[in-house]
Amino acid sequence: xxxTLKLCDYLEQYAINHEKNNIHCPVCYERxxxxxxxxxxxxxxxxxxMQLIELEFEKHYDMHGSFPDMDDDFIYNITNRVDSEVQTxxxxxxxxxx
Numbered sequence: 001x002x003x004t005l006k007l008c009d010y011l012e013q014y015a016i017n018h019e020k021n022n023i024h025c026p027v028c029y030e031r032x033x034x035x036x037x038x039x040x041x042x043x044x045x046x047x048x049x050m051q052l053i054e055l056e057f058e059k060h061y062d063m064h065g066s067f068p069d070m071d072d073d074f075i076y077n078i079t080n081r082v083d084s085e086v087q088t089x090x091x092x093x094x095x096x097x098x
Contacts, residue, residue, distance in 0.1 A: 004055065007048050007085040014044055027051060045082065052078050 005013075013026035018035055025031040025040075027047035033040045056078065060068040068074055 004051065007045075007082065008089040010044055010048060011041065011089070014040060045086075049078055049082055052081065 010026045014033075016022075017024070017026060017033075018037075018040075021035075023032045023035075025033055025043060025047055027044055028051075031043055031047075033043065056074070057067055060066070
């Protein structure tokens with residue numbers, strides 16, 4: 001099983017990395033970030049969404065023995081989940097991304 005964090009944890013790690021001049025994405029560890037917050041956060045959100053898609057594919061395959069259809073509902077559910085996490089995170093007083 002893979003270790004997966006919540007979006008707020010990845011963004012918090014990005015803030016720590018930013019302060020320490022660590023240049024790698026906390027989600028994929030592959031991309032070298034620019035330390036331009038809007039651009040980097042956009043990349044982190046995209047990585048997080050792709051990670052959720054992969055996890056949903058694995059979960060569906062384990063339950064049904066086949067991959068789910070990549071239809072509008074599937075994409076909506078992933079996007080809605082990330083949007084909900086962003087909204088919840090923005091309500092937290094200690095978030096570094098207000």
